[in-house]
Amino acid sequence: MSANGWLQFAIFSVVLLATVRPVGIYLARVMEGExxxxxxxxxxxxxxxxxxxxxxxxxxMNWREYAFALLGFSAVSMVFTYAIERLQATLPxxxxxxxxxxxxxxxxxxxxxxxxxxxxxxxxxxxxxxLTEMLGLATHNFWSAAxxxxxxxxxxxxxxxxRSATIGNFWVDITxxxxxxxxxxxxxxxxxxxxxxxxxxLHSYTVAHPLEQPSHIQxxxxxxxxxxxxxxxxxTNGGGFFNANSAHPYESPTPLTNELEMLLxxxxxxxxxxxxxxxxxxxxxxxxxxxxxxxxxxxxFTVCYWAESxxxxxxxxxxxxxxxxxPGGNMEGKEVRNGITESALFATVTTDASxxxxxxxxxxxxxxxxxxxxxxxxxxEVVIGGVGAGMYGILIFVVLAVFIAGLMVGRTPEYMGKxxxxxxxxxxMLYALIFPLVILTFSAIFVLMPPGLSAMANxxxxxxxxxxxxxxxxxxxxGSAFAGLGSNWWYNVAMAWDMLIxxxxxxxxxxxxxGNLAQKKSVPPSPGTFPVNTPLFxxxxxxxxxxVGALTFFPALSLGPILEHLLLHAGHVx
Amino acid sequence: MHTTVAELGRSQKQSHEEFEEIPVVxxxxxxxxxxxxxxxxxxxxVYPLVVTGIAGVLFPRQAAGSLILKNxxxxxxxxxxxxxxxxxxxxxxxxxxxxxxxATASGGSNLAQSNAKLVQRIQxxxxxxxxxxxxxxxxxxxVTTSGSGLDPDITPDNAYYQAPSVAKARGLSEDAVRxxxxxxxxxxxxxxxxxxxxxxxxxxxxxxxxxx
Numbered sequence: 001m002s003a004n005g006w007l008q009f010a011i012f013s014v015v016l017l018a019t020v021r022p023v024g025i026y027l028a029r030v031m032e033g034e035x036x037x038x039x040x041x042x043x044x045x046x047x048x049x050x051x052x053x054x055x056x057x058x059x060x061m062n063w064r065e066y067a068f069a070l071l072g073f074s075a076v077s078m079v080f081t082y083a084i085e086r087l088q089a090t091l092p093x094x095x096x097x098x099x100x101x102x103x104x105x106x107x108x109x110x111x112x113x114x115x116x117x118x119x120x121x122x123x124x125x126x127x128x129x130x131l132t133e134m135l136g137l138a139t140h141n142f143w144s145a146a147x148x149x150x151x152x153x154x155x156x157x158x159x160x161x162x163r164s165a166t167i168g169n170f171w172v173d174i175t176x177x178x179x180x181x182x183x184x185x186x187x188x189x190x191x192x193x194x195x196x197x198x199x200x201x202l203h204s205y206t207v208a209h210p211l212e213q214p215s216h217i218q219x220x221x222x223x224x225x226x227x228x229x230x231x232x233x234x235x236t237n238g239g240g241f242f243n244a245n246s247a248h249p250y251e252s253p254t255p256l257t258n259e260l261e262m263l264l265x266x267x268x269x270x271x272x273x274x275x276x277x278x279x280x281x282x283x284x285x286x287x288x289x290x291x292x293x294x295x296x297x298x299x300x301f302t303v304c305y306w307a308e309s310x311x312x313x314x315x316x317x318x319x320x321x322x323x324x325x326x327p328g329g330n331m332e333g334k335e336v337r338n339g340i341t342e343s344a345l346f347a348t349v350t351t352d353a354s355x356x357x358x359x360x361x362x363x364x365x366x367x368x369x370x371x372x373x374x375x376x377x378x379x380x381e382v383v384i385g386g387v388g389a390g391m392y393g394i395l396i397f398v399v400l401a402v403f404i405a406g407l408m409v410g411r412t413p414e415y416m417g418k419x420x421x422x423x424x425x426x427x428x429m430l431y432a433l434i435f436p437l438v439i440l441t442f443s444a445i446f447v448l449m450p451p452g453l454s455a456m457a458n459x460x461x462x463x464x465x466x467x468x469x470x471x472x473x474x475x476x477x478x479g480s481a482f483a484g485l486g487s488n489w490w491y492n493v494a495m496a497w498d499m500l501i502x503x504x505x506x507x508x509x510x511x512x513x514x515g516n517l518a519q520k521k522s523v524p525p526s527p528g529t530f531p532v533n534t535p536l537f538x539x540x541x542x543x544x545x546x547x548v549g550a551l552t553f554f555p556a557l558s559l560g561p562i563l564e565h566l567l568l569h570a571g572h573v574x
Numbered sequence: 575m576h577t578t579v580a581e582l583g584r585s586q587k588q589s590h591e592e593f594e595e596i597p598v599v600x601x602x603x604x605x606x607x608x609x610x611x612x613x614x615x616x617x618x619x620v621y622p623l624v625v626t627g628i629a630g631v632l633f634p635r636q637a638a639g640s641l642i643l644k645n646x647x648x649x650x651x652x653x654x655x656x657x658x659x660x661x662x663x664x665x666x667x668x669x670x671x672x673x674x675x676x677a678t679a680s681g682g683s684n685l686a687q688s689n690a691k692l693v694q695r696i697q698x699x700x701x702x703x704x705x706x707x708x709x710x711x712x713x714x715x716x717v718t719t720s721g722s723g724l725d726p727d728i729t730p731d732n733a734y735y736q737a738p739s740v741a742k743a744r745g746l747s748e749d750a751v752r753x754x755x756x757x758x759x760x761x762x763x764x765x766x767x768x769x770x771x772x773x774x775x776x777x778x779x780x781x782x783x784x785x786x
Binding site for chain 2: 458
């Protein structure tokens with residue numbers, strides 16, 4: 001660890017903090033249907049989309065209609081992507097003449113991008129045509145991000161409204177998110193990425209004649225990278241244009257692009273905490289939620305940075321501690337331009353959010369360093385979190401925290417003037433239980449069957465962690481991986497369901513909670529009301545997040561990374 | 575004029591009965607299909623083409639992959655590592671991309687720290703280097719594969735470690751080679767971000783200029 005490393009963390013944190021308020025205000029204005037400075041340009045497009053798609057923008061939906069619209073749209077767009085993958089050989093923009101994608105992989109990938117996961121059981125540069133990347137995959141980076149934000153806003157409306165049957169119009173919410181937030185930001189930041197060196201073209205791959213041996217041709221994969229790269233981060237999707245994801249110098253060529261990509265991952269999720277405060281009229285609550293998230297983020301980074309800076313206990317004769325001009329530490333699977341600091345920070349950010357982009361190979365992290373991204377996802381990706389998904393995820397934990405505080409003092413719990421009753425807690429618990437249930441069930445099955453075991457790339461406890469990480473990442477809709485894990489039909493299909501359940505079965509209780517809260521009447525605060533804008537609330541919220549995660553997953557963690565750490569430091573390799 | 579969501583909330587409180595959903599449900603599929611098609615064209619075709627167009631005008635070199643030409647022939651990309659094996663050149667980091675430096679198959683080794691294969695590989699490479707340069711600790715980036723397998727950079731420590739053998743192979747003084755390295759160190763961006771680094775291909779091109 002070095003002073004410069006901590007300075008880089010501090011700079012990232014300060015820039016993030018500076019974006020929270022302006023982004024939060026802008027998001028609130030967009031989602032409340034207020035005028036924004038982009039209206040003169042975008043309002044006609046917005047109206048045109050409503051007209052073309054038959055959307056009645058003035059009609060609001062109750063939670064069931066909202067959920068049905070979201071599920072219908074997701075189903076249609078998933079079939080759309082599946083079809084493009086299956087037909088890519090006959091479609092245009094396929095300069096490398098890549099074959100159609102096989103059925104199970106196409107299903108897995110369509111599910112993966114529809115659910116905002118972007119798990120990739122394939123090497124993109126040798127599997128997906130430019131058209132599939134642009135029209136089949138990058139579109140979902142926009143759609144799934146907009147859908148997530150829409151659900152978060154619907155839940156915030158549910159908290160804010162009283163005696164209301166409706167929680168907004170799904171089509172209006174995603175259209176406005178796409179047009180006013182994701183679209184313009186993507187154009188601007190894609191160009192920043194190109195400026196720094198990210199390619200953006202539709203040429204066939206470049207044939208280069210290397211300096212030392214010109215006859216040993218190097219074929220260099222390229223394509224429309226920047227346009228996909230930017231929304232991959234901004235929408236917390238994470239699906240790389242290349243197999244190596246943001247570790248690839250064409251996806252993140254400089255430390256500045258690395259920094260920008262990390263900020264794009266957090267910027268909407270961070271801003272939404274301010275939106276929460278603004279829309280519910282309790283800015284202090286928004287900041288308390290942000291503070292709880294930030295504490296967990298800083299803790300994760302500290303552990304990961306420390307672990308990755310450590311020398312390998314069994315390797316001798318190498319400079320493994322930092323010098324003024326070399327980062328030292330565990331550089332297997334890491335890029336020199338990122339070093340240890342920016343790699344550990346990226347790994348923490350991408351799993352705190354549900355992004356899943358990687359700028360270093362998590363599979364080669366130290367046991368404890370690699371446990372940090374795993375634990376971050378296990379906590380439900382509520383530390384800033386995925387765009388929208390992090391907000392509705394943390395609000396579930398807020399409901400649980402308020403409920404637990406109510407139990408402790410023996411009063412009916414209240415949240416923002418709403419009584420939290422049996423139905424609300426049931427929905428919150430449903431949300432909290434589906435996640436570990438699907439992960440632990442799939443992991444247990446796969447470590448017992450031969451096709452599950454044969455896909456492991458590393459022996460010993462690390463192999464178990466690879467399987468666990470994949471199902472955690474899938475259900476958490478993260479998409480990062482201990483990427484050594486191979487794929488086969490069983491994994492393709494099981495992971496697809498893992499991702500679909502982790503997305504849609506968790507959105508439904510969140511929307512049900514929104515609908516139920518919206519129709520409640522408001523009760524005035526009493527001396528028994530637990531205030532949700534205090535440091536005490538922040539501590540309680542952190543406690544609930546950590547305890548739920550730890551109680552659920554600690555046994556699995558001790559069989560994986562913890563055991564691996566202990567054995568490695570006792571001199572055992574596998 | 576646009577109605578705010580708050581106003582909508584007030585005006586829509588009446589519809590509560592479940593059977594009222596039926597006509598809405600019918601139109602959902604139609605809207606979903608139309609919305610998918612319209613926004614797919616907008617964000618899947620128009621958006622990437624607009625970015626491609628603007629990028630090609632503003633940053634043509636970067637948009638085309640930061641390629642380096644020599645005598646009219648592409649010799650590689652400034653951003654992509656390529657193989658160097660002779661002592662006359664600086665070597666990039668080991669690569670796990672395909673069979674090494676395969677720029678259509680990027681990726682890391684994905685070997686765990688607890689995997690005996692990784693420990694043996696790294697220790698074996700260290701021992702070979704130490705046999706030629708006794709007593710000098712090997713910079714760790716020299717014996718570890720990068721995440722992409724295409725890392726174009728090495729640490730300055732790594733470059734200085736290679737300086738004596740490159741100088742000897744080229745009949746240059748070690749000081750001249752060290753001076754060349756110093757000229758090619760890219761400092762931390764904006765003074766703080768990332769790590770100091772040396773681009774191997776650019777350093778080798780400069781080396782060729784210095785001594786044919």
